[in-house]
Amino acid sequence: MTTTATTPTRTFKFSWTDSFLWAIRVMAIFVIVWGFIGAIALGLEGNGLSAEAWKQLIVSGVAQGSMYGLLALGYSMVYGVLGFINFAHGEVFMVGAMVGFFAADALFEAGLWEANFILSIFIVLLVAMFTSTFTAVLIEKIAYQPLRNAPRLIPLITSIGISFFIQNAVQLLVGPAVKTYPAPPSWLSDPVNILGFQIPGTILLVVFLAAVSMVGLWLFVERSATGRAMRAVAEDKEIAALMGINVDRVIVMTFAVGGAMAGVAALLWALMFRSVSFITGFLPGIKAFTAAVLGGIGNIVGAMVGGLLLGLFESLGPNVILRGLSWQIPLALGIVLLAAGVATVVGGRAMKRNGVVVLGAAAILMGLTGVAGFTIVIPGLSQLKDVVAFTALVLVLIFRPAGLFGEQLGREDRA
Amino acid sequence: MPMLDIQHLTKSFGGVQALNDLDFHVDKGEIVSVIGPNGAGKTSFFNTVTGYFSPDEGQILFNGVNISGHEPHEITELGIARTFQNVRLFPDMTVLENVMVAQHCRTTTGIFGTLLNTRSFRREEAQIEANAKDVLSFFGKRLQGYRWDQPASVLSYANRRRLEIARAMATEPELILLDEPTAGMNPKETAELTDLIRQLRDDRGYTVVLIEHEMRVVRDVSDRVVVLDHGEKIAEGDFETVSHNPDVIEAYLGRPAEHTDE
């Protein structure tokens, strides 16, 4: 037997799937970096986005992101405790927004909306929260409770069915037309100047409400007895039950809290977009789920941060990155990038650092683009907003399924 | 050249050292037992050899080829088969299908052959079935006749363990790794299986490595015993030598106040 310490000498294995995944990584980095630099360069050249437009995009990204964050909490907490994707959570949010609309409409008719807007908003908030909580708990009681020990895909399919059912039930009950919330008073919707950002008051209210709910929820989970029980159940249901925790009650609480947060998110949606219809829940739901995975599913703080990141990405994605692709990389820069890229790839291979190789490969692609003078001009950017969101979903789930801050899952769900 | 030659194998999970600079070899035609207290790294050792974990350091040479870092299915194809500590069958598949699946890596017919129902496909299917029945006949009448068509989930515990071994045999390996093959069996079944393990080598020509807690089995079948503790090899040799080794007794019983040979 040899006595010298051996390092693992692996036979080089070529795998199509892995190469494909690396290629996707390279492409993603290439497109994002090119688009981002391109957008800045276009802006400096004076035919891209103005500084003002950038600020607007960031502000709206943060506002939408905080809404996604609140919604993501519902996905995250349920996944943490029960280990399945509650696909119907988007519908819980939609029902809250829908019933909230009828409350707001009634208040408007009664004149209270204009007389005392803050009180009205508060009432609408309570109505939306109550509806969403009630819906979430009802779904859990009827559909999920009997499936406690079923394989993971069974409750997922069930939740898809529920989502479908609720969407269509709402459409049949209240009609397919888009409902529009009454406008907020002008003193609120007028922009305020904060640190050079022109921010409408409604957006400030949105961010404020989201922050308050987040802090409240965080305190609830970290400090209260119920919150402790929730964390225990998420960690290990059997042991929690042995410790005398009523697991079923805690699971219902989880749905209730998630539902309440969805209710708050519904009001934020109403403040930002004012319109609601039976399909309102689908896209925000999917995006919020992405945010939950991005932040690390089961992780409460992660959900909020994931929401903000996703909101920003979604807001900047089409307008900045896709627009930036129309910027032609100058020939000189292209040559430099090409040379630097090749060097990085070689260096990366020598260091056996795949990440470095990927960066190098992306640089080579950018260099080639510059040398070839290639650009991509995309008409109708706003149509691709959802493509950007879904691409984010795909990339996050494929490359970062454990999220940025780590998953917090129970023992049995980690496998 | 040993059939399996492991050099400086190291694997850790977080802070836990599952395997620590482990040297280990198995010669062709040997039956080697791996023993050690719970958590000694025995199953981690199996998982690393069969490619479920990739080692942090060291290499695994199988017939002179370094197999560390290969996928489990490639390792099976190279000729190492294994069973699982907590019996893992395909519960909805029949007994016969369970064994037929294991012939996967020894057969080649693809979708087109299947669809065209070519002669080579039919011959291969017949061969797979014949091989599966042959392997099952190794266990006498236990897994014969009507049992072929029963789903694996209705089998008794001992029969499940037998079926798992049959499945490992059906992959046509050179080396079989058995993870606690007699766990949960009664004394009579254990004695029967002990004989079978010996027959695995004597009649069928496999080389066998087994993890075992039942010392009687270890004594009866092993040519050589390797003792692990905290991922390190603390003793090696025939059963008599090892069982009197003070380090081994200490690993199993803790440091005694005064030490006497039993």
Add this chain to the structure above:
Amino acid sequence: MTDTLERTSESEAPSPNPVDWSKVQKWGSLGGLTMSFIAAIGMVAALDKRIIISPWLSLGFITLLWVPVAYGYIAATEKASDGSPPPVKGARDIISGLVTGLISGALFALFIVIIDAVDLTDVFRNLGPKLVELLTFGLGLGAASVIWIVGSGLLGLIGGALKVVRPTVRRVVSSAAMGVFGVALLELIVTDISQGLHIEFVTDWLYAINGGLTTISAIVVAILFGLLGLRSDDRTLTQRRLDRMNLEPQVLVRRNAIAAAITIAAVIFLPMILGGLTNELLANVGLFVLMGLGLNIVVGSAGLLDLGYVAFFAVGAYTTAILTSPLSPTWTPELTLNFLSWEGWLILAIVLVMAAIAGLFIGTPVIKLRGDYLAIVTLGFGEIVRILFLSDWLSPYFGGAQGITNIPSAALGPVEIKGTNSQAMFYLIAAFVAIAIYVSWRLQKSRTGRAWTALREDEDVAEAMGINTTASKLTAFVTGAMFASIAGMLFAAKVGSIFPSSFKLLVSIIILVIVIVGGMGSIPGVIIGAIVLIGILGGPTQPGLLQEFGQFKLLIYGALLVVMMLKRPEGLWPSLRRQRELHHDEMSQDSWLQGTSYQTGGVPEDEQGGTRYTDDAAPIQDGDG
């Protein structure tokens, strides 16, 4: 009302066979809510025009009237909420049913009173005076309330009584009821067939002028079907299955062969006697069978929940459109989908290759993900594909929202198979379905199929068996994709113009419902699922036999998905494997009780006496070694 009930329950507590009031209360209130919900979504009003028995019973009211019967039956049947042993059948069941019905009726009457008092049309668009008028039969509120309460009480009583009566009676009653309902519902198809057979006089007599059975014909049909119910035996479903499995293999093969022959004959001859409308339905069913079989390989065999399955349908349709349509932007090779010339086969080959590429492109990155993440990522891909086809950016290639029009129809040599000629279209689709069934069937019992099953059951162990999990999963994914792309090709040739809106997530979900309702992994299950769901309710854009259900079908699909998952996850026609898995306990017990075993092969003598679970107690007599 609650108080009264509770007091009654206390006073009756000492009686030996008490009614479980909490259960009755629960199902009664649920019944009232269900009826109100059905009325509120507008189902009663919308389906009122569809007559079942002329002139007094419409489909609209049936959507309400089944509730007290079913809930009354459930309230009488369901295990007691306190877990006490089921009491002897008897008057208590009938009372349970009656009171359940009464509560439902009372709540529903209350609902009518409320919508009469308050006009809620601002919020719930259906809850207006029109609905009140319909539900009060033009009588006063008071009279209508009494009718609803008494009527639904009686229906509940029938439901409870169904529990008490002998199985034969139950079978006769349900057979008669289902017969009348079925014959009335299938009016379209029955008329169609009788016209084909030139026996119109039957349908002329059977159906009233404005649709529906006449009272007399309904009675006759009820009697006929009742007799039919009397003829069938008392075996339960499980027993039937058990018996079927006990059959000699030769008998089983013969039976299957006969069934297959009948099916093939029906597929060949039925379209000839059917009218265009029914053939159209059948053609649509065929398309969904094709896609269902494909998804069945992905979900049922390999266990990969693909929610973006519609993407491959879209790829097939767009590839065909681009290859054939003279109006497709940028590329116009203008081939024809003629299967007697090389062009048709070239199109088919290109479609399959494109599907394989798309399958690999989507499959490769997702294949190693956890099951539920895979579902969401494929959903994402499906939406990305649709939005890209829709976008202005790619509209120079795919036509954007305007889609691609003027797709020429398929052909066989000089014979053109126009999309409007649904009979020819059906034969074309049926040919491909036959191929798909053959492929699924061959794959299921082959090396590849076994590897898929192994993967679904335990991935780690499958890997230890030498199965390359990544390659196997990708094979399943791509095979499924190819099925969908062929469906897409036929779809494009059939409808003549395609738009991105035909390829929504909805389509994926409906195919999933077909597979789940039929039974995952079961080929006949998928076919039956498609016939029942697409044929009767209709596809995402295609109307079914019950066109009136159009606006409600998605709601029903959603509800079906939930109910199936909760009550019967193995589907209506599960594969033998799952059937075995779910019922081996009962079956081994049954056979043990009957002193027979359901074994099929040769039995070792030393083990014949034992039951299934104690085989190892048998003495070891193996002398081999």
